[in-house]
Amino acid sequence: MLYRLPRNLGEDDLERRKPESSRLKKPSNPRSDPAFRDKLRDTVMGIGRRLIVQEGLASVQARRIASEAGCAVGSIYNVFQDLDALIIALNTVTLGELGSALKAAHDASKNAPTHERLLALAQAYFEFAGSNRQLWRAIFEHHLPEGAKAPAEYRDDQNSLFALVEDCLIDDISDAAERRRAARALFASVHGIVSLALDRKLGEFEPDETRKQIEFLVGCAARGLQAK
Amino acid sequence: MLYRLPRNLGEDDLERRKPESSRLKKPSNPRSDPAFRDKLRDTVMGIGRRLIVQEGLASVQARRIASEAGCAVGSIYNVFQDLDALIIALNTVTLGELGSALKAAHDASKNAPTHERLLALAQAYFEFAGSNRQLWRAIFEHHLPEGAKAPAEYRDDQNSLFALVEDCLIDDISDAAERRRAARALFASVHGIVSLALDRKLGEFEPDETRKQIEFLVGCAARGLQAK
DNA sequence: CGGCCTTTTTGAACGGCGTTCAAGCCGTAC
């Protein structure tokens, strides 16, 4: 049972503690210096990331992190509002890395036909999810408490992923709204295939089978677009 | 919540206490009668289901269920090995209901062309997920502990869902392996679209937009199959 | 140096979780 009961989450706590906020009041204590804070923040995030990679999201626990970071539990709550905020920060990093991977595939196939470009993106997505399984899973395993909204950065990152697909369809779908919809549908489709494949809920994970499913889907979509 | 290896129970504790098993040893106490056990079992499952529907999977808690069922926490562990087993039992029910919904759509479109049949299935899936959000989410939110495997029934249920899609493709894809792959890919694709739409991680849930995405995907796939 | 002040760090404490298990309870059998 991997999720948690809702916690309170300030809307933008990820944006706290910007350098300029500390300029308003000169810190009389160097430990209130952003550098100090950021150091612990980085340490905590590093440990959190390692925990996700090695054991999964469920192992991101306050006491665990504190003991590995050599500090008290309370200190974690000094740099992150709560564990949700830490997880969101970690997932934002992962989302960024996923974005880079997709962007690389997108750029590399710049002048190829639509079919190839879509396939390159889909394969890059699958590749990333497969070789960063736990990090990737963490993105979708983590659920915000009922009221809370994902930070803007989160949604922007997701939108920029969709935009990569959208860009591949620019020659095939002239209407912008329709293109946007198609891009999201295709992205979600590949996500669905990868998602069900990695959630070993039906038998073991078979990379080759998954790859072929992706090829089938993208092939159908590309042909379907042309035949339109 | 760790899956301790069962004391003496095999993987099918859901199947325990069938009438025939009680014939082997006549119970010396009526409370060991299947009827008694099943009554509590049903009560617990009823409460569990209501908790999922009303508040989500996270509210399926031992103390909560016990208090609503008017029994002690320990009694729950007499009819379910642990909460995971309860959740799996609940999800199995949901999976069955989903299967019925899809089968109805499948049967109703018996003689329609492939495109319509696929669309009917996809729409039925979306319809089910949308009007049973929490129950549907619970299926994918719940993760088995590392070592454990889903019960056979679970996988059989999933396979029978795929089979419905497969059946729609029988005229379009002659090779059985390829048809199987296509069915899974399409199912997963629709699942992906519905999944990302309902996980309000990117903006609010917009049923109409989702419906159009599904129409786009199925349309592409159907045309793509013909153009093959 | 010793106060003074600010901010961080600390970890015991709180409430809640899943799960266990010794002790009691309760029909039945003898």
Next chain:
DNA sequence: GTACGGCTTGAACGCCGTTCAAAAAGGCCG
């Protein structure tokens, strides 16, 4: 009546996230 099971019970155990009063740490000033 007594003995025998299995069922029920709920306190207890060991976790969890989170809080917050108290302690500590570092700069400042007289």
